Amino acid sequence: MQSHARLLVVSPHLDDAVLSCGLLLTANPSAIVCTVFTAPPRENMSTDWDRQAGFNDAFEAMSARRQEDTEALQMLHAQPIHLPFRDAQYRDTPAPEALTEALRHTLLAHTPDKVLIPLGLFHSDHTLVSDxxxxxxxxxxxxxxxxxxxxPYRKMEQAVQERIxxxxxxxxxxxxxxxxxxTTRESASHEQMKREAIAAYASQLRAFGPDAETRLYSTEKYWELKQAH
Incomplete structure (x- = not known):
């Protein structure tokens, strides 16, 4: 059944949309967040990042992370969609064509007025989703x-300008x-909602290290995208 959403945010990983667009989501109740890389590897493994996040293995990590994402988005009154692709750390990167087709299907199913996509900075998963x-x-x-x-990649020197x-x-x-x-004019209550939603990603904050919430809370910035004629 087709629905109609005002706003759909495409998120590479289970936290990117809230970190990068949390205030925008707060201002747009009933937005959809489509996260691309949410599946565990075909065979269980343990990666450095998952261990830093406090997990014994990838199966445990992805189950907990999907739950964190659902809870965080509920705080912002957003609807999660989890696509069944595996992120780069699990060494099973999807073909660009498969990813494009899944995203096409999602957009056609929900027909949003606005689509928010990652600029595609630094991380191979982010660039793949952006493209x-x-x-x-x-x-x-x-x-x-x-x-x-x-x-957090927008804080890397020249990353934004080089991608643009x-x-x-x-x-x-x-x-x-x-x-x-x-976002500079958003109310204090919206800012608090975003901070609480970020805090819901407890495992990822653990992996990012001390003062993660402070370092990850950034002013949001957006670019209108069109194809030149």
């Missing part, structure tokens, strides 16, 4: 595409988005 979404802009007419600056320059060279037009809610 898959970019390939859908032309055919998804009637949907406004915007890119968000990926937290790359996308412009590939024929995309990026304009700072003024039509989305200005």
């Amino acid at each position: 898959a979404c970019l390939s859908l802009i032309t055919e998804m007419r009637g949907m406004a595409f915007h890119a968000y600056e990926d937290v 320059e790359e996308l412009r060279n590939r024929g995309y037009v990026l304009t700072p988005a003024e039509d989305l809610p200005a």
Whole structure:
């Protein structure tokens, strides 16, 4: 059954949407967050990141992380969608075509007015998801595409500007988005909601280390995305 969403955020991992777009989600109740890499590996394993997050193995990690994501999004009144792909640490990266098709199906099923995608900074999973979404802009007419600056990678020197320059060279037009809610004017209650939602990702905060919540809380910035004619 087809639904209609005002806002759909594409999130590479189980925390990226809240870290990068938490205030925007708070201002748009009933938004959909489609997270791409939510499946455990085919065979169990233990990775450095999962151990830092406090897990014994990948099966335990992904089960707990999906639950954390559901709880965090409930706090922001957002609806989670978990796609069955595996992130890079599990050494089973999906083919770009498979990822694009899954995202196409999701957008057609929910027909959002606005689609928020990662700018695609630094991490291979983020770039893969960003590129898959970019390939859908032309055919998804009637949907406004915007890119968000990926937290925490947006703080890396020149990361944002280098990615924007790359996308412009590939024929995309990026304009700072003024039509989305200005996060600098959001109420204190919205900011508190975002902080509480970030805190729900307890395992990931553990992996990011001391003062993770403070370091991960960033001003949100968005870019309108179009394909040059």
